[in-house]
Amino acid sequence: MFLASLPGxxxxxxxxxxxxxxxxxxxxGFEDFTARLLExxxxxxxxxxxxxxRGRTPLQAWQDDPTPLRDVPAADLWTFTLRTPAxxx
Numbered sequence: 001m002f003l004a005s006l007p008g009x010x011x012x013x014x015x016x017x018x019x020x021x022x023x024x025x026x027x028x029g030f031e032d033f034t035a036r037l038l039e040x041x042x043x044x045x046x047x048x049x050x051x052x053x054r055g056r057t058p059l060q061a062w063q064d065d066p067t068p069l070r071d072v073p074a075a076d077l078w079t080f081t082l083r084t085p086a087x088x089x
Contacts, residue, residue: 002040006033 003009008027028036045059053061 002037002044006036 006028007025046057049055049057056064
């Protein structure tokens with residue numbers, strides 16, 4: 001949803017289906033992209049009310065969920081990255 005709204009995305013060339021994007025279209029730099037993504041994420045989580053959530057925002061649904069959370073030890077977090085853990089000191 002977010003990416004499709006950005007310049008250069010929705011009108012990407014697709015062989016045999018669409019023309020290429022306009023030559024004068026200005027694409028976003030990293031800083032502008034990041035700012036827009038953060039703004040959209042805030043909107044999505046705090047204002048957007050998808051039908052499956054029955055009038056609640058994603059943040060409200062998260063806060064209302066009784067599922068217990070548990071902290072993961074920092075030493076175990078490396079399993080979610082592409083790097084191997086640093087040797088113990």
